[in-house]
Amino acid sequence: MITRDDVLHIANLAKIQLSDEEVEKFKDEFQSILDYFDILDEVEEEIEPTFTVIQLRNVFREDAPGECLSREEAMMNAKHVENGYFKGPKVVE
Numbered sequence: 001m002i003t004r005d006d007v008l009h010i011a012n013l014a015k016i017q018l019s020d021e022e023v024e025k026f027k028d029e030f031q032s033i034l035d036y037f038d039i040l041d042e043v044e045e046e047i048e049p050t051f052t053v054i055q056l057r058n059v060f061r062e063d064a065p066g067e068c069l070s071r072e073e074a075m076m077n078a079k080h081v082e083n084g085y086f087k088g089p090k091v092v093e
Contacts, residue, residue, distance in 0.1 A: 002030045015089075 007026045011018045018026065071084060080087040 002027050002034065006030070 004023055004027060007018070007023050007030065010026075010030075011023075075081050075084070075086070078086055
C-alpha cells in the first residue's frame, strides 16, 4: 500500500514539490501501477512471448543525417543558459 509519506519521499528524491491534490493523485496512480504488477506476477512463467524482436525490426525509420539546429535555435527554449551552453542543476553536493 502506497502512503502519503511514500509519495513525498519519491517527490523529494526527484526534487519536485507536490500540492496536496497532486500527492493524492500520485498516491492513487502509484498504487494502480503496483496493482498491475500483482496481476503480471500471476502469469505462468512457461508462457511463450507473443512477439519477437524480428517482428519489430522494421518499426523504426532509417537513421539519416539532417540539417542541424543553430546554437540560437537549440537554446531558444532553454530555461538556463550560460556562456552559450545549457546550464543544468548541480548533481554533486
